Amino acid sequence: MYGWTGKILIVDLSNRKVSIEDTDINLAKKFLGGRGLNSYFLYKEVKNRIDPFDPSNVLIFGAGPLAGTLMPASCRFTVTALSSTTGGHGDANSGGMFASEIKYAGFDNIIFRGKADKPVYLRIDRKGIFIEDAGELWGKDSWDTQAALRKKLGGEEYQIACIGIAGENLARVASVMHGLKRAAAKGMGAVMGSKNLKAIAVKGFKPLKVARSKEFADKALKILKSHIRGDMTLYGTTGGVIPEVKSGYSPASKNLQTTVFEGIKYIDPRILREKYITKVKSCYGCSISCGRLYDVKEGEFSGLDGEGPELAALWSWGTQPQVASLPAILKADVLSNRLGVDCIETGNTIAFAMECYQRGILTKEDTDGLELDWGNYKTVHTLIEKIAKREGIGDILSEGVERASQKIGKGSHEFAHTIKGQSVSSDMRVKHGIVLGYATSTRGADHLRGLLIDDVMPVEYIKKNFGEEALKSKGVVGKGKAVRWIQDITTVPDCLGLCKIFYILSAGYSVFTFSDFAEMLTLATGEDFSASDVELATERIYNVERMFSARTAGFMRKDDTVPERFFREPTDGGSSKGQKLDRDRFEIILDDYYSARGWDKSNGLPTYEKLKSIGLDDIAEDTRKFTDNYL
Amino acid sequence: MNDIKKITVLEKVFPDNCSGCRLCQAICSFEHEGSFAPWLARIIVIEKDFRETTPHTCNLCEEPVCIACCPFDALSKSSENGTIILDEKNCTGCGRCVRECQYKAIVFDDERMIPLICNLCGGNPKCVDVCPRGVLSLSNKT
Numbered sequence: 001m002y003g004w005t006g007k008i009l010i011v012d013l014s015n016r017k018v019s020i021e022d023t024d025i026n027l028a029k030k031f032l033g034g035r036g037l038n039s040y041f042l043y044k045e046v047k048n049r050i051d052p053f054d055p056s057n058v059l060i061f062g063a064g065p066l067a068g069t070l071m072p073a074s075c076r077f078t079v080t081a082l083s084s085t086t087g088g089h090g091d092a093n094s095g096g097m098f099a100s101e102i103k104y105a106g107f108d109n110i111i112f113r114g115k116a117d118k119p120v121y122l123r124i125d126r127k128g129i130f131i132e133d134a135g136e137l138w139g140k141d142s143w144d145t146q147a148a149l150r151k152k153l154g155g156e157e158y159q160i161a162c163i164g165i166a167g168e169n170l171a172r173v174a175s176v177m178h179g180l181k182r183a184a185a186k187g188m189g190a191v192m193g194s195k196n197l198k199a200i201a202v203k204g205f206k207p208l209k210v211a212r213s214k215e216f217a218d219k220a221l222k223i224l225k226s227h228i229r230g231d232m233t234l235y236g237t238t239g240g241v242i243p244e245v246k247s248g249y250s251p252a253s254k255n256l257q258t259t260v261f262e263g264i265k266y267i268d269p270r271i272l273r274e275k276y277i278t279k280v281k282s283c284y285g286c287s288i289s290c291g292r293l294y295d296v297k298e299g300e301f302s303g304l305d306g307e308g309p310e311l312a313a314l315w316s317w318g319t320q321p322q323v324a325s326l327p328a329i330l331k332a333d334v335l336s337n338r339l340g341v342d343c344i345e346t347g348n349t350i351a352f353a354m355e356c357y358q359r360g361i362l363t364k365e366d367t368d369g370l371e372l373d374w375g376n377y378k379t380v381h382t383l384i385e386k387i388a389k390r391e392g393i394g395d396i397l398s399e400g401v402e403r404a405s406q407k408i409g410k411g412s413h414e415f416a417h418t419i420k421g422q423s424v425s426s427d428m429r430v431k432h433g434i435v436l437g438y439a440t441s442t443r444g445a446d447h448l449r450g451l452l453i454d455d456v457m458p459v460e461y462i463k464k465n466f467g468e469e470a471l472k473s474k475g476v477v478g479k480g481k482a483v484r485w486i487q488d489i490t491t492v493p494d495c496l497g498l499c500k501i502f503y504i505l506s507a508g509y510s511v512f513t514f515s516d517f518a519e520m521l522t523l524a525t526g527e528d529f530s531a532s533d534v535e536l537a538t539e540r541i542y543n544v545e546r547m548f549s550a551r552t553a554g555f556m557r558k559d560d561t562v563p564e565r566f567f568r569e570p571t572d573g574g575s576s577k578g579q580k581l582d583r584d585r586f587e588i589i590l591d592d593y594y595s596a597r598g599w600d601k602s603n604g605l606p607t608y609e610k611l612k613s614i615g616l617d618d619i620a621e622d623t624r625k626f627t628d629n630y631l
Numbered sequence: 632m633n634d635i636k637k638i639t640v641l642e643k644v645f646p647d648n649c650s651g652c653r654l655c656q657a658i659c660s661f662e663h664e665g666s667f668a669p670w671l672a673r674i675i676v677i678e679k680d681f682r683e684t685t686p687h688t689c690n691l692c693e694e695p696v697c698i699a700c701c702p703f704d705a706l707s708k709s710s711e712n713g714t715i716i717l718d719e720k721n722c723t724g725c726g727r728c729v730r731e732c733q734y735k736a737i738v739f740d741d742e743r744m745i746p747l748i749c750n751l752c753g754g755n756p757k758c759v760d761v762c763p764r765g766v767l768s769l770s771n772k773t
Contacts, residue, residue: 069657070661072654100669104668156677179681180682204668205741207666208666208667208668221761224763230646277645279645279648279650282650285652285654287652287654288763289650307681307682
């Protein structure tokens with residue numbers, strides 16, 4: 001096979017056995033690779049409602065058919081499992097140098113089954129595939145783990161994905177970490193920890209071939225030379241905060257109680273760039289290079305260095321807890337990366353706890369004596385550590401917003417902003433267009449896979465295909481189709497092993513089309529892909545993920561909603577002042593979305609006929625069984 | 632020999648420092664091997680502590696240590712452009728040239744057991760063309 005390596009590695013941790021299977025070409029054509037194949041495998045491997053930490057859960061790594069090639073930003077891998085936060089479909093995507101290394105090791109996917117009886121790591125190199133003892137790595141943070149492994153294995157060339165101590169302690173907010181800051185979040189680190197799998201160290205040695213190499217290289221170089229975003233290189237994803245600094249309003253403030261944050265001017269990404277950023281740092285094959293290294297040279301955090309921070313980190317450690325200090329934010333960034341917690345879920349959980357404290361639901365007696373007042377960065381830092389260690393109040397908060405609110409009780413659920421158990425990091429009363437994408441994402445609250453955001457959308461495309469109203473923030477007609485289209489197009493890079501920041505977000509959704517991706521796939525794999533083949537594959541993937549979550553978590557129409565607070569309370573500042581969501585309008589656009597997907601409006605699930613029509617016959621048969629059983 | 636050109640690694644600052652993207656290695660291996668295999672690239676990107684990265688490639692030395700140290704006379708210098716040429720039939724794969732090169736610019740192919748050294752792609756190095764940060768340039772050797 002070309003593009004795909006043609007092999008899948010199966011690691012049985014319980015019996016400490018590895019085996020290799022061929023990648024089924026028909027499956028690869030149907031689900032493309034990366035996230036797509038992962039999602040199908042997860043559906044086939046986990047059939048019942050189980051505890052996410054049960055050994056029968058699986059942890060799947062997938063690198064798409066373009067990962068590790070010359071295609072710019074072909075650096076992405078997806079980690080998939082039954083989610084430890086939602087109980088439904090869970091996956092997360094990360095960049096760095098790991099996806100390419102999986103491919104160079106000769107694998108499209110790695111599936112971990114079972115649970116090791118004690119801590120282990122997986123090593124893949126020229127000498128073979130080994131499940132090794134990780135006793136001396138256990139207890140180390142993600143940076144020290146990777147450094148220790150490279151030292152032990154004798155090579156800077158080893159690329160490593162691992163968990164920090166948060167994953168070891170089954171903190172549901174834990175991520176799978178790689179490099180200084182690359183993270184596959186959505187609770188994947190906790191599932192990895194539950195398997196006693198500390199790390200995966202890979203040093204590839206198998207050259208990767210594409211089918212029509214000359215044309216493929218021409219296409220790659222053309223994209224490389226034409227898609228340039230100097231602002232992304234300068235500011236990375238934090239550039240998104242510059243408009244917030246200018247307006248003084250942030251959609252992620254004080255656990256979404258307000259959009260006003262007086263201190264935002266002190267966390268200006270332009271100050272970050274001038275004062276702290278030292279070097280650009282890329283993922284594999286990326287010419288935009290949105291990653292940066294930083295260095296704090298003076299003050300309380302003098303000597304601190306790391307990589308990042310991302311937009312989400314500025315929100316999580318800055319605007320959400322109202323911390324108006326860049327060095328304090330960078331300290332939180334380093335802590336979260338080293339300990340291995342997801343900045344979004346962890347930051348939201350801390351902001352949630354702060355609101356509980358503000359309202360007297362939590363007191364100093366509950367918080368180990370900590371004062372959870374807004375802007376208290378020392379508390380933020382201490383809580384990140386406590387969460388990773390599951391220590392004191394951290395034990396409850398390590399569960400994430402949804403479960404923490406259930407444990408705290410006392411009406412705190414009113415301030416727990418979650419969708420299907422995954423927390424929300426942005427106030428959707430500010431930009432109404434994002435509501436439908438958030439409500440219907442297959443992995444719970446999700447800021448990356450379906451957001452209809454007025455100012456980054458290809459205006460003409462939306463107008464032409466879905467009507468002018470689809471583009472309006474409070475429009476109704478055409479919304480369903482437009483969101484479906486965005487969800488599908490954003491699925492493609494996840495499957496191919498490409499970066500969504502490069503191909504979607506920095507390209508405004510419109511530069512790279514289904515036709516472009518089909519051409520890349522055809523040239524890489526030698527299999528003929530049309531634009532509609534690729535679009536159909538993304539539809540299959542969305543349906544598979546949807547059906548998985550229905551089967552394991554019972555997610556249906558009732559769960560396709562957004563936090564109640566957004567319907568009830570208006571926002572307080574900026575151009576969105578006084579706005580709240582309209583329930584009737586929401587239900588109408590939700591109906592419209594189900595129509596666009598061809599799903600049953602009564603329960604929000606794909607119908608038997610729908611699944612058959614897109615070639616998911618096996619899943620269609622399952623539907624009949626489990627809809628009879630418990631839906 | 633004054634017009635001999637070599638690949639120079641420019642010392643540049645943010646936002647144009649070497650970002651460690653490895654596109655130079657991807658295209659180098661593609662050019663020479665027909666596949667993507669950064670470990671077979673004739674340009675070596677060395678990463679320090681997961682942070683800074685520096686590309687290393689042949690310095691086209693006046694008196695190349697690699698040639699001098701080779702016990703089997705497998706290496707010679709091109710009179711045309713000053714690059715190092717390997718005579719595979721003489722090479723035993725001892726790896727001494729790799730160890731002795733002070734520029735850390737020679738990679739060892741574990742599969743074929745031979746050193747791989749930059750040949751400037753016939754005067755138009757692909758790595759220079761592809762570097763998105765403009766860190767690599769082809770300039771006169773002085």
